Amino acid sequence: MNKPFTQFYQQIASNRLSEWLNTLPAQLSHWQQHELHGDYKLWQKSLDALPKPHCDTPVEIDLKKGVFVGKQEDLNQGEFKRLENLMKKFKPWRKGPYHIHGLHIDTEWRSDFKWDRLVDHISDLSNRYVLDIGCGSGYHLWRMRGAGAKFVVGIDPTQLFFMQFNAVQHFIQDEKVNLLPLGVEQLPELKAFDTVFAMGVLYHRRSPIDFLYQLKTQLAPGGELVLETLIVDGDENTVLVPGERYAKMRNVWFLPSAQAMCAWLERCGFINVRVVNTDITAFEEQRKTQWIDTESLQDFLDPNDNSKTIEGYPAPKRAIFIANVK
Numbered sequence: 001m002n003k004p005f006t007q008f009y010q011q012i013a014s015n016r017l018s019e020w021l022n023t024l025p026a027q028l029s030h031w032q033q034h035e036l037h038g039d040y041k042l043w044q045k046s047l048d049a050l051p052k053p054h055c056d057t058p059v060e061i062d063l064k065k066g067v068f069v070g071k072q073e074d075l076n077q078g079e080f081k082r083l084e085n086l087m088k089k090f091k092p093w094r095k096g097p098y099h100i101h102g103l104h105i106d107t108e109w110r111s112d113f114k115w116d117r118l119v120d121h122i123s124d125l126s127n128r129y130v131l132d133i134g135c136g137s138g139y140h141l142w143r144m145r146g147a148g149a150k151f152v153v154g155i156d157p158t159q160l161f162f163m164q165f166n167a168v169q170h171f172i173q174d175e176k177v178n179l180l181p182l183g184v185e186q187l188p189e190l191k192a193f194d195t196v197f198a199m200g201v202l203y204h205r206r207s208p209i210d211f212l213y214q215l216k217t218q219l220a221p222g223g224e225l226v227l228e229t230l231i232v233d234g235d236e237n238t239v240l241v242p243g244e245r246y247a248k249m250r251n252v253w254f255l256p257s258a259q260a261m262c263a264w265l266e267r268c269g270f271i272n273v274r275v276v277n278t279d280i281t282a283f284e285e286q287r288k289t290q291w292i293d294t295e296s297l298q299d300f301l302d303p304n305d306n307s308k309t310i311e312g313y314p315a316p317k318r319a320i321f322i323a324n325v326k
Helices: 002-012 018-022 024-034 040-048 077-090 111-118 139-146 159-172 208-216 258-267
Strands: 098-100 103-105 129-133 151-155 177-180 193-199 219-231 271-280 305-309 317-324
Touching: 002 018, 002 024, 002 177, 018 024, 040 077, 040 159, 077 103, 077 159, 098 159, 111 139, 111 219, 111 271, 129 139, 139 151, 139 159, 139 177, 139 193, 159 177, 193 208, 208 219, 208 258, 219 258, 258 271, 258 317
Parallel strands: 129 151, 129 193, 151 177, 193 219
Antiparallel strands: 098 103, 219 317, 271 317
């Protein structure tokens, strides 16, 4: 388990993230010793049992059109069945999809839809250092790398997502793409990333303004923030603070209007703030599949009126914001 972290330490020791070594090893050591999930050993056992392709030539990997790794012919029939069975040990798979040696991991979210909505609006990622906060299993990390990013780091404290990422990394083996089991509050003020992504996170934060400042302190001068979040209709003073649940989620705190979100960003010192996309979440983008075994969007909406959540709030509507720092 130490190996991926050791490799990461070695890499950042010689790049612009070297300051992180002042805090990161102690944090991850504490995590390994005291904070492991009760199922972690079972997940690790499944990870260790994943097959490796028997190929005379390098495995074909395409991260530009999606996350496509190899072909089914790279594995024999028994290995493919083992791959499928082991990958299902990591359910629920939320963000994706992934195509691993012919196995289609049909995740709950079609995260490629979100990528397609934003990719033409962001700065070229070529040779950039990129941070993705709340990255889930890391689907967008791979797309960022496919778009040319030089060094990609994702953080997400959910340990199942960490194991899902490592299951995919088992087949891709790209040391320039990394996921760390951390929350944003554990990051020092690195001011080192050219682009910071924060997608589907802000509404889970009890203090959205503090969160925006945390994002800002990760960006290098002139850097770009790509933020996607739930919004509601209204003017610059409109903010929905839901009750105990929103779309059956307990941890939803603030849903601003697009205008309010822009005002928050500007108040925090971001410049060139703009909304590049708004989109109502559709059943084609978030739905039940054999890879989740839980409820999904259809269960979260009023069965008699899909424009409302089951609690009576406006149905999920998302917007993508882009902003810069000086």
